[in-house]
Amino acid sequence: MAKLNSSLSRPKSTSPKPKSTLPADDQIGSGHAVTSYDVARHAGVSQSAVSRCFTPGGSVSDKMRARIKQAADELGYQPNAIARMLFTKRSNLIAVIVANLGVNPDFTSILSKHLIERGLNLLFFTLDQEADAERAIEQLWQYRVDGVISASELSEAHISLLRERGIPLVFINRLYEITGANSVGCDHAEGERWLIDRLVQAGHKNFGIVAGPKLSAVSRLRTHAALDRLQVLGIDKPAIIYGDFTYEGGRQAMRTLFEGKKRPDAVVCANDLMAIGCIDEAREVLSLGIPDQVSVVGFDGLSPGQWSAFSLTTVRQPMQSMVKAAVDMLVARIADPALATERRVFSGELVEGHSARLK
Amino acid sequence: MAKLNSSLSRPKSTSPKPKSTLPADDQIGSGHAVTSYDVARHAGVSQSAVSRCFTPGGSVSDKMRARIKQAADELGYQPNAIARMLFTKRSNLIAVIVANLGVNPDFTSILSKHLIERGLNLLFFTLDQEADAERAIEQLWQYRVDGVISASELSEAHISLLRERGIPLVFINRLYEITGANSVGCDHAEGERWLIDRLVQAGHKNFGIVAGPKLSAVSRLRTHAALDRLQVLGIDKPAIIYGDFTYEGGRQAMRTLFEGKKRPDAVVCANDLMAIGCIDEAREVLSLGIPDQVSVVGFDGLSPGQWSAFSLTTVRQPMQSMVKAAVDMLVARIADPALATERRVFSGELVEGHSARLK
Numbered sequence: 001m002a003k004l005n006s007s008l009s010r011p012k013s014t015s016p017k018p019k020s021t022l023p024a025d026d027q028i029g030s031g032h033a034v035t036s037y038d039v040a041r042h043a044g045v046s047q048s049a050v051s052r053c054f055t056p057g058g059s060v061s062d063k064m065r066a067r068i069k070q071a072a073d074e075l076g077y078q079p080n081a082i083a084r085m086l087f088t089k090r091s092n093l094i095a096v097i098v099a100n101l102g103v104n105p106d107f108t109s110i111l112s113k114h115l116i117e118r119g120l121n122l123l124f125f126t127l128d129q130e131a132d133a134e135r136a137i138e139q140l141w142q143y144r145v146d147g148v149i150s151a152s153e154l155s156e157a158h159i160s161l162l163r164e165r166g167i168p169l170v171f172i173n174r175l176y177e178i179t180g181a182n183s184v185g186c187d188h189a190e191g192e193r194w195l196i197d198r199l200v201q202a203g204h205k206n207f208g209i210v211a212g213p214k215l216s217a218v219s220r221l222r223t224h225a226a227l228d229r230l231q232v233l234g235i236d237k238p239a240i241i242y243g244d245f246t247y248e249g250g251r252q253a254m255r256t257l258f259e260g261k262k263r264p265d266a267v268v269c270a271n272d273l274m275a276i277g278c279i280d281e282a283r284e285v286l287s288l289g290i291p292d293q294v295s296v297v298g299f300d301g302l303s304p305g306q307w308s309a310f311s312l313t314t315v316r317q318p319m320q321s322m323v324k325a326a327v328d329m330l331v332a333r334i335a336d337p338a339l340a341t342e343r344r345v346f347s348g349e350l351v352e353g354h355s356a357r358l359k
Numbered sequence: 360m361a362k363l364n365s366s367l368s369r370p371k372s373t374s375p376k377p378k379s380t381l382p383a384d385d386q387i388g389s390g391h392a393v394t395s396y397d398v399a400r401h402a403g404v405s406q407s408a409v410s411r412c413f414t415p416g417g418s419v420s421d422k423m424r425a426r427i428k429q430a431a432d433e434l435g436y437q438p439n440a441i442a443r444m445l446f447t448k449r450s451n452l453i454a455v456i457v458a459n460l461g462v463n464p465d466f467t468s469i470l471s472k473h474l475i476e477r478g479l480n481l482l483f484f485t486l487d488q489e490a491d492a493e494r495a496i497e498q499l500w501q502y503r504v505d506g507v508i509s510a511s512e513l514s515e516a517h518i519s520l521l522r523e524r525g526i527p528l529v530f531i532n533r534l535y536e537i538t539g540a541n542s543v544g545c546d547h548a549e550g551e552r553w554l555i556d557r558l559v560q561a562g563h564k565n566f567g568i569v570a571g572p573k574l575s576a577v578s579r580l581r582t583h584a585a586l587d588r589l590q591v592l593g594i595d596k597p598a599i600i601y602g603d604f605t606y607e608g609g610r611q612a613m614r615t616l617f618e619g620k621k622r623p624d625a626v627v628c629a630n631d632l633m634a635i636g637c638i639d640e641a642r643e644v645l646s647l648g649i650p651d652q653v654s655v656v657g658f659d660g661l662s663p664g665q666w667s668a669f670s671l672t673t674v675r676q677p678m679q680s681m682v683k684a685a686v687d688m689l690v691a692r693i694a695d696p697a698l699a700t701e702r703r704v705f706s707g708e709l710v711e712g713h714s715a716r717l718k
Contacts, residue, residue, distance in 0.1 A: 048407045093502075096483075098468075105464040109457075112485040121498055124455075124483040126471040139480055143452075247666060280667040307606060308639040309668040 043071030095140035099152035168333035189225035191315035207238035208264035250277020272298035272305040295356035313356035315348035402430030454499035458511035527692035548584035550674035566597035567623035609636020631657035654715035672715035674707035
């Protein structure tokens, strides 16, 4: 912030540039940069009007703004990002909110690439707890982000606040039914049906379910779908253990499942990380062969799950497609806030690894 | 960006607030918000002066700025982040640059937490190639970031550009000797010496080295340290394979090492991810027992390396300490740009897993 002008704000256009006759008190810097004074002169308005045009909350009529914008364009005036956003009312900043747990580690870099392709930048927030969401919402408002992509759950109050403020919001993998926020997700229920069907076809009869945290919507969707399908297929109600989406949580859940009276022959986990924990616990502590003595399946399609040590049977979420859809949807909504609320749901892909006996 | 004023810009102070007597053309919104007009009246200056104070490159003397700032403080005027940054010359934005490969996946969330604690926000850039760095540098200049933390290598030209523009820069794990940029790193050489010493003490004689990309400074530091130590200890010059820091790269390197005439009894990898690949390749394709037939060690201390499937012997980088040091150093440099350039080097921690025979 030391200097407010730089080579970056110099015009790149080849249009003729008026000779600078700046007032004595002008401290803008390099004589080569087109200044607000140049724009004012060219537009035939006062510098004060140009200045207001670039001031947060500055009063200027739409007609005046258009006139100043034309003059600025003709001179190849390149205000910096902050000035430009006051002009265009766009910051080109997209806030990305992620919860610390349960997020695909590739998500941020995939998202960053898709945003860069659109000339957008990523203001990053991680949430540990509700208070963090409060802070994030305040900050993204302060920075006048153009929109928000959230891979974390947000409260109804926060969602409403964003709506009131006209900040478009797209959820990834948080399929709210009631809020009117856009969302992109994977078809969790379909994926779970695939897994359960394959396991039952292969003769598994005693199921254990390792769910995620009780408050997680994704876990609920996956777990309920698995339970429903088991019921439809006439399988005994399985034991359910609630984990926390972590590797350690998976290990502990596996221990608990095998302390019960009825040892499962198939363990269905609400994410890959817990499934990996189950496999390690089974082999190292319970001395069980995978998949000979127990089958383990996950959900997500994380890279580590596909390492040959685990070779996890799982449902891979189409992360590239989901992220691209989220960015497309957000950009469209920013351009036209009146667009109808939309949910886009992608099918996952069944990955048949060696962690489950499928025949 | 639909509305430029909101409840968030309302004063939270309890100081008396002058009755609003806004001009008819004032479009700022809610009558409760303290406006630039209120500040102007209170400071006894023109609104135009207040406006200039909040305009990028706007001309206003230091004396005038101080007077306006006092009035703004007294009224509890809370300009939004953009307006405030024009005032304080601080955006509270820190650009974080990461390369797509070879970065600890926990890094971003740890960094995000440390920045939040300081009231700073994270503008995120991932780099795939040199052109991405070019774009990132331009963007972070456009957004007037207060400083940069880079876990990616940058060219001399880019480092110079940041220095010229007065934007403080701290590298994480990129220990440049010549640039004058601040840096925080792990003592790679010390860690490699620990690993080599333990392996040699346990009787290993035929070493294979799996390096990272030839251009990676981190890989060079780690690999050279390992080679130097082996030489000092009188061990035969090992085979060196260059990998790409990925799991697949590790698998391929292991295959290549065991196609050679002299099969190694110890494989030293420049990062954990490649070491995990080596272990999987050894077990699944080469049918080798780990560590009975070959020991494998890594470097980083990634969580997956510590899963019991791998139980990797490695050197854990003190990521929390390193990130905290980077943020401390950057904040200090922002406050006082004249501070001397500093390098902070942390010792890693030897993790003795079951992937190596250490006795």
